[in-house]
Amino acid sequence: MNQWLIRISALFLGLSALSLQAQTLDESENFWRAEVTRYCGAYPSKDDCDDGDSVIFNGLLCMSGEEIGCQSVRDSQDMFGQFWRSPRRNPGNLGEDSSFSRDQTLGVLLYLVKTKDTAAAVRWMDWIEDNKYCSLKNPLGGNCILTLYRVCRDADGETCTMTPALWGLTRKVWDYLGLGTTKPMRDFNNADVSDLELSTAGSEKPGYRLHLKAVSTFIRLVIGESVARSRTIAGTLYSRQNANPFFQLLAEGKLTDVETKLLQLCPKPGDNLDYIRHQWSWERDQADEAWTLSMGWDCIFVANLLRNYERIFQSSLFVSDDSL
Template sequence: MRYIYSLALAIILPVSVYAQNIPNELVDWWRGNAPYCIDSNKVKFPGKARGGECDDGDINLFAGLLCASGEKIGCDTVQNAQDESGKWFRSPRRMQQNNLGRKDSFSPDMALGTQLYATKTGDKRAFRGWLRWLDDVRPCWIGDGPQCFRSPLLRYCTDDTENGCTLRPGDLAILNSTAEYLQTYPPTGDTKNFLHQAGGALSTIILADANLNKPGYSQHLTAVEILLLRAQGHNDDYLSAAALTLAQKQPKNPFFQYLHEGATKRVVDLTLSLCPTTETGVPRDASEWSWEREDYDQAWKNSMIWDCIFMANLLKAKP
């Protein structure tokens, strides 16, 4: 009888109840040794340490992931990367310094960080300002001024090379999901309808991407989308199948395994086996968000440590 009762509890209770926590002492050590960048206001934010220099080119994505996991500095970093016009940049430092004079000030990858932030914090004001900026920078195809007939295409930046900021069908579908979750929409009806039409194919696109995207950052972006959509309340068979596919393709990726099976002891142990410890020491080149690389690369050897903090937050057992 006791066995049956225990089995019933195992079925009813979330898996995370039984998960082993990553030791708080280790997480504190990670936080104390993770690299930072510094913006023009002398405010620190998460960064990569590449050759001893600050690398913040992809930080809006990673900060958004940290924010989604409950790390406040991640939320602050994304918030501080938006300027007064509503435009978002890759980091607070790049927002303050005109993207350091470079092109490609934003990208679809970075836009996921913004949406993770908006979903976690419910910051409708910032999200509304961003949607307004996206709508305002649509170019005129015919005419100008009040008579302008605008392109239906949206762009995350206007200084991109090779149309890298132009939203693809999957980007539009994800943006529509975030707009619906926040009940905050673009200011013009044609843009709102454009997003809504793309949203109908959302789950199908995610599953297709999980199966077709190349190993590495492309698969990681699909994983990020799954995390984002689940935070918005989506939980269908397509997302579950996509998470399973990613987990099977990259069995040493604890983020992918977490999306598939939750905060299990196996995922905790896998994370601990890959992240730095006081024994192994801080990586000499802390330049990788390990979970965006394929297993073969062994990018965890150069972990930026923030990727481990992200996993520790996700794996916290629920009371």
């Protein structure tokens, strides 16, 4: 009798495992959309309208083919050209500090590449030009020695100031859009793929900074710029965080293993969904297992990349080598 019970139990366990394996990408995505994702108003968000990082996440969704992500970034720009952290925070950031940041700027660049919204690009760059500031004055004459550019006017300028690497990436996007470049873009051309950037990909602490490097790499691969160096960076990132399906897709392309990994990590029917959905998993150190608190949209993002891979990466698929 005990042997029969063991065999029957084994049969049910086997059927259960088979059922999980049979969960296709489409079925999983339907589950994520219906049971996991959240909105703030009409826009993708984390739980409780936690939309402080809305622009970068919605920019990624936009690039993957999620139109509502594009709309969210579009509606985060005000009439003067400035971008805010989310449509809900436009304008004024609800009176809170930290109205925007360099990190969120990557979401704007993703949106511009996907939509080719040159009117928004021009308004935004005009705002940046109009809001540059003097970082260092001549103590003798009072004239400005160093002028810097920023994407927000917060008191903490550190998070707002455009860096050489960001200017280099922006130059690539402006070239892709056929827009005239500014002096800082030309001055810092290719700073985003410098030897320093390659080096820090291997030394930066795992977490959101590595994810920012991955997003910059994603943009370059989409537009077919600095492909060889971008692939090198992607390979380094994936070697350090090999449980990250986004990093793997950038480094190795559309492999079956990426889909398998995604389905293993993301929420599944039968999982306990009684948790606060506040993580875009791929920006965290894999040791944190942030996918257990997934907002759902991170999973949909990679699913979209897998489904639309050839179209999204068509500019770099057949590039074997290139210059900076």
